[in-house]
Structure formats: C-alpha cells, structure tokens
Amino acid sequence: MTVLWGLLIPFLGTAAGAGCVFFLKQDLKLGVQRALTGFAAGVMVAASIWSLIVPAMEQSAAMGRWAFLPAFAGFWLGILFLLLLDHAIPHLHRRIDQAEGPKSGLSRMIMMVLAVTLHNIPEGMAVGVVYGGLRTGSSSITAGGALALALGIAIQNFPEGAIISMPLYAEGKSKFKSFWLGVLSGAVEPIFGGLTVIVAGLVVPAMPYLLSFAAGAMLYVVVEELIPEMSAGEHSNIGVLFFAVGFSLMMALDVALG
Numbered sequence: 001m002t003v004l005w006g007l008l009i010p011f012l013g014t015a016a017g018a019g020c021v022f023f024l025k026q027d028l029k030l031g032v033q034r035a036l037t038g039f040a041a042g043v044m045v046a047a048s049i050w051s052l053i054v055p056a057m058e059q060s061a062a063m064g065r066w067a068f069l070p071a072f073a074g075f076w077l078g079i080l081f082l083l084l085l086d087h088a089i090p091h092l093h094r095r096i097d098q099a100e101g102p103k104s105g106l107s108r109m110i111m112m113v114l115a116v117t118l119h120n121i122p123e124g125m126a127v128g129v130v131y132g133g134l135r136t137g138s139s140s141i142t143a144g145g146a147l148a149l150a151l152g153i154a155i156q157n158f159p160e161g162a163i164i165s166m167p168l169y170a171e172g173k174s175k176f177k178s179f180w181l182g183v184l185s186g187a188v189e190p191i192f193g194g195l196t197v198i199v200a201g202l203v204v205p206a207m208p209y210l211l212s213f214a215a216g217a218m219l220y221v222v223v224e225e226l227i228p229e230m231s232a233g234e235h236s237n238i239g240v241l242f243f244a245v246g247f248s249l250m251m252a253l254d255v256a257l258g
Contacts, residue, residue: 044156133146
C-alpha cells in the first residue's frame with residue numbers, strides 16, 4: 001500500500017490542478033504560466049540530483065573511483081530515450097505555433113496533452129524507481145526520501161494540470177472535458193511508475209542505472225521544454241525566481257523527510 005500511494009500521489013497532484021477549471025473563470029495569465037513552469041523545472045532539477053543521481057552513485061560506492069560509471073551510463077540512456085520520444089511527440093513550446101488549418105483547435109488540444117504526457121513519463125519512472133529501491137531494501141533510499149520525491153512531483157504536477165485544463169476551456173471545450181484531458185495527461189505516471197517498480201524488483205543490480213536513467217530523462221525535459229517556456233519573451237525573471245523556489249523547496253523536502 002505504501003508503494004501504491006507513492007505512485008498515486010503525483011497523479012493526484014495533476015488531477016487537483018486540472019480541477020482548477022471548475023473554480024477559475026479565465027485562462028492563466030502568461031506571467032503565471034511562466035512562474036508555474038519555472039517552479040516545475042526547479043522541482044525536477046532538485047529531484048534529479050538529490051533523489052536520483054546521488055543515491056545512484058551511493059549504491060555504486062563499492063566501485064571506488066569508478067562509482068560514477070553506472071550513474072553516467074544511466075543518465076545518458078535517459079537522455080537518449082527522451083530524445084527518441086521527442087521525435088514522436090510535439091514539443092511543448094511549439095504546440096500552438098504548429099497548429100494550423102481548419103482542425104487547428106483539435107491539433108492544439110492533442111499536442112498540449114501529448115506534450116505534457118511526454119514529461120510525465122520520466123516523472124512516473126522517477127517515483128517508481130525510488131519506491132522500487134525502497135521495496136528491495138536499498139540502504140541509500142529511505143521511506144521519507146521516497147515520499148519527498150512523490151510530494152515534490154505532485155506539487156509541480158498541480159500547475160501542469162491547470163496549464164492543460166484552463167487553455168482547453170478557454171478554447172471552448174466543456175469544463176468536464178477540459179478536466180478529464182488534464183487528468184489523462186497525468187495517467188501515464190502511475191502506469192510507468194508501476195512498471196519501473198516491477199523492473200527494479202526483478203533486476204536489483206540495475207538500480208543505479210534506473211535511478212540515473214530517470215534523472216537524465218527528467219533533465220532532458222527541463223532543458224528542452226520547461227526552460228524555453230519559462231524564459232520566452234519579456235520578464236523572464238519571473239520564471240527564474242520560481243525555478244529557485246521550486247528547487248529550494250524540493251531540496252528542503254528531500255533533506256527534511258529523508
């Protein structure tokens with residue numbers, strides 16, 4: 001049950017954010033979107049370092065000076081995995097510009113959901129691999145640390161859910177349809193998280209590779225999708241400030257609960 005709730009917490013964050021469509025009357029302002037995107041990026045960077053890469057290297061400590069190799073290899077596998085996905089799913093920061101023609105509304109809707117779904121996959125894997133390590137008794141992963149990661153990702157998923165549902169409602173979709181599409185974008189997290197838990201349990205020696213794989217995938221999303229979103233146009237300092245807020249909050253959660 002601990003693992004199940006750990007996998008569901010980030011998904012519930014997305015659902016709660018999508019529920020904003022029932023309470024807010026207007027689409028989120030550009031400045032608010034930049035702030036929320038920067039916050040999400042900060043949480044993901046901090047989680048990648050303290051919850052994934054550091055434990056990966058700690059688990060390889062017996063390799064001595066070569067303890068970085070599993071983390072290094074897994075990190076690059078994560079980068080390449082997201083690079084492949086990126087060719088199949090539209091870029092988040094291009095989703096509106098690429099939607100043209102008579103079916104532009106449908107195209108925008110599909111691209112928005114798919115783009116957010118793209119970077120929910122590594123988030124789900126990150127939570128899954130940490131809880132998988134906890135389940136196998138890894139000494140470098142604690143219940144508090146796993147909970148901190150799940151809560152941190154849930155917090156940054158809240159604005160993601162809102163960023164999906166609010167624009168869809170503004171485009172003329174019903175509140176319920178906008179809400180469920182926002183929820184749907186986060187459904188991949190518990191799915192990929194559960195699959196990662198299973199793999200981590202079956203192949204315990206691969207844990208450092210899996211941890212750093214999730215870190216590489218998350219950092220790819222941050223650099224490719226979130227940073228361009230939070231920095232576009234004027235007043236990009238808003239995104240930077242909230243990046244720092246998200247980073248410091250996730251750092252504090254990991255230390256306080258770990």
